[in-house]
Amino acid sequence: DIQMTQSPSTLSASVGDRVTITCxxxxxxxxxxxxxxxxxxxxxxxxxxxxxxxxxxVPSRFSGSGSGTEFTLTISSLQxxxxxxxxxxxxxxxxxxxxQGTKLEIK
Amino acid sequence: QVQLVQSGAEVKKxxxxxxxxxxxxxxxxSSYAIKWVRQAPGQGLEWMxxxxxxxxxxxxxxxFQGRVTITADESTSTAYMxxxxxxxxxxxxxxxxxxxxxxxxxxxGTLVTVSS
Numbered sequence: 280d281i282q283m284t285q286s287p288s289t290l291s292a293s294v295g296d297r298v299t300i301t302c303x304x305x306x307x308x309x310x311x312x313x314x315x316x317x318x319x320x321x322x323x324x325x326x327x328x329x330x331x332x333x334x335x336x337v338p339s340r341f342s343g344s345g346s347g348t349e350f351t352l353t354i355s356s357l358q359x360x361x362x363x364x365x366x367x368x369x370x371x372x373x374x375x376x377x378x379q380g381t382k383l384e385i386k
Numbered sequence: 387q388v389q390l391v392q393s394g395a396e397v398k399k400x401x402x403x404x405x406x407x408x409x410x411x412x413x414x415x416s417s418y419a420i421k422w423v424r425q426a427p428g429q430g431l432e433w434m435x436x437x438x439x440x441x442x443x444x445x446x447x448x449x450f451q452g453r454v455t456i457t458a459d460e461s462t463s464t465a466y467m468x469x470x471x472x473x474x475x476x477x478x479x480x481x482x483x484x485x486x487x488x489x490x491x492x493x494x495g496t497l498v499t500v501s502s
Contacts, residue, residue: 280447313488315431322481322495323431328488366431370487373445375421375433 281305281371285378291386292357300352300381302367307347311370314343314352317380318363326365327352357383388412390482390493397499403470406496408482410463416440418485420465422456424478425495434480437465472500 282305292298302312310330315323325334327343330350340355354361362385367378393407408420421436435446437456444456450469458465465482480496483489 311487315489322483322492323489324492325485325488325490328490334490368431368488374447375436377423377431377433380430 280374281308281369281376283367283369283376283378285365285367285381287381288379289382289384291384293386294357294359296357298354298357298383300365300367300383302345302350302352302378304348304350304369306371308369308371310346312343312345312350313368313370314341315366315368316361316363317366323366388484388491390484390491392480392482392493392496395497395499397501398472400473400500400502402472403468404472404498405466405468406480406482406498408465408467408493410465410484413484415458415460415463420456420458421483421485421489422454422467423481423483423489425481426475426478429478434467434469469498472498474500476500 284303286301312330314327316326317323326337326341330345331343342353344351362383365381389411391409396404398404416439419436419438422434424432434450435456437444437458439458453470455468477500482493484491
């Protein structure tokens with residue numbers, strides 16, 4: 280099974296900051312990586328798919344990069360609604376797994 | 387616009403079985419797999435398996451094999467997830483989601499509480 284490791288687990292930042300979350304896969308997954316945002320009591324929301332493709336309707340301050348085993352999600356200028364949990368998810372050979380999550384909190 | 391609407395919250399006894407439904411509207415039901423993901427309280431997301439309507443087959447991770455069954459009724463555009471031999475650790479919110487490699491659409495979630 281492919282393990283996904285996110286870092287950091289918690290990130291404290293301020294409105295307007297640029298932040299980066301990293302996700303590492305235990306083996307190469309090419310570009311089969313997605314990023315989700317989840318707010319308390321809500322279902323996850325897809326932000327980025329295939330490592331760097333922005334989901335329709337998602338603000339352009341969100342961007343993704345990487346391939347192989349290392350990936351990043353960057354938020355260029357934090358807005359108040361961005362404080363939430365973020366998860367990466369891999370797809371490989373018809374199996375899926377998620378990172379453990381990163382909680383983005385207000386400093 | 388694709389929508390996934392799940393059945394309501396459930397309270398179950400240990401050892402029993404729960405069946406959660408997920409009704410899809412918008413788009414073609416057989417075009418994409420329906421996946422099930424769960425989230426225990428305060429924890430992360432866990433893939434439980436998926437059903438590919440086009441092939442009429444399901445795939446499960448090893449952890450859930452033998453205990454979870456995912457099916458679908460194309461006539462009603464509804465998918466089902468049945469989890470048996472429930473234990474307290476199965477208390478979680480269960481989500482259905484639709485997509486291929488990424489999950490573009492999600493249901494609202496169904497809370498399943500396992501308690502004696």
